Amino acid sequence: MIGLEHFLTVGALLFALGLAIALSKRNAIGVLMGVEIMLNAVNITLLAFSRFSSGELSRPIAGQTFVVFVITVAAAEAAVALALAVSVYRNRQTIDVDKLNLLKS
Amino acid sequence: MDGAGPAIAFWALSFLTLISAGGVMAVRNLFHAVLFLIVTFIGVAGFFLLLSAEFIAMAQVIIYVGAIAVLVLFAVLLTPRAGRDNGETRWAAPGILLAIALAVVLLFAVNDTNWTTIDEDPGLVVADLGRALLSTWVLPFEIASVLLTAALVGAIMLVRSPEEEAEDALA
Numbered sequence: 001m002i003g004l005e006h007f008l009t010v011g012a013l014l015f016a017l018g019l020a021i022a023l024s025k026r027n028a029i030g031v032l033m034g035v036e037i038m039l040n041a042v043n044i045t046l047l048a049f050s051r052f053s054s055g056e057l058s059r060p061i062a063g064q065t066f067v068v069f070v071i072t073v074a075a076a077e078a079a080v081a082l083a084l085a086v087s088v089y090r091n092r093q094t095i096d097v098d099k100l101n102l103l104k105s
Numbered sequence: 106m107d108g109a110g111p112a113i114a115f116w117a118l119s120f121l122t123l124i125s126a127g128g129v130m131a132v133r134n135l136f137h138a139v140l141f142l143i144v145t146f147i148g149v150a151g152f153f154l155l156l157s158a159e160f161i162a163m164a165q166v167i168i169y170v171g172a173i174a175v176l177v178l179f180a181v182l183l184t185p186r187a188g189r190d191n192g193e194t195r196w197a198a199p200g201i202l203l204a205i206a207l208a209v210v211l212l213f214a215v216n217d218t219n220w221t222t223i224d225e226d227p228g229l230v231v232a233d234l235g236r237a238l239l240s241t242w243v244l245p246f247e248i249a250s251v252l253l254t255a256a257l258v259g260a261i262m263l264v265r266s267p268e269e270e271a272e273d274a275l276a
Contacts, residue, residue: 004222005220016205017123023194024130029181033139044156050158050227065241071161071164071169074168083263
């Protein structure tokens, strides 16, 4: 018997893994991968609520609609972030987030 | 979701997704991390299918596996000296501790809440999604398209080489 809790658990674990990746990777592209995994975890959670929600006021289609918007924004974010990474690499020959400290006095 | 089929699918997808996400965490070569990331995206698409969101699962495969993974691969290949032997930052240990703490809090909340759920499928089809997008949520839908256009123009502007910008300035 697979219920809502199972999907929420997977979503929570995947989100925590994505957060650990985003906070611990030294490479900016690695950080971006963590962010993408976190967005995917949130999408699993949204669709699980959409599938299992009950009650008169529940509108299951709202969950799916929101996932469409999350995927759209994730695509835009990935395009801009990767362009930034390539642009920074051209100027500094590195995209290690530890070494990008020009604004540090 | 009763029966052996959904249960087997759920556990297989859970192992696939979480282990490949752990692979993204563990490997130091960024190219291998992208390959693990693709497996994670496919596993998440499987979850979407299991939650009977067929259109979203297809969009996940097309957008994440098809577009975003290729984009990340391009970025890795365009930054050749940065892609290998990536360690962790100095802030890795506090970050991982924070992630573990968040996981504990979220799992406690998930298991402690008394969810009222239904088990039968709400029976949503793609037509419902399209109708909702173009009636109730038509304004966010249009804003999303403007955002996509702006993001793509911005990405092209950011990665233009200095020579091209000089040529445009002369013309």
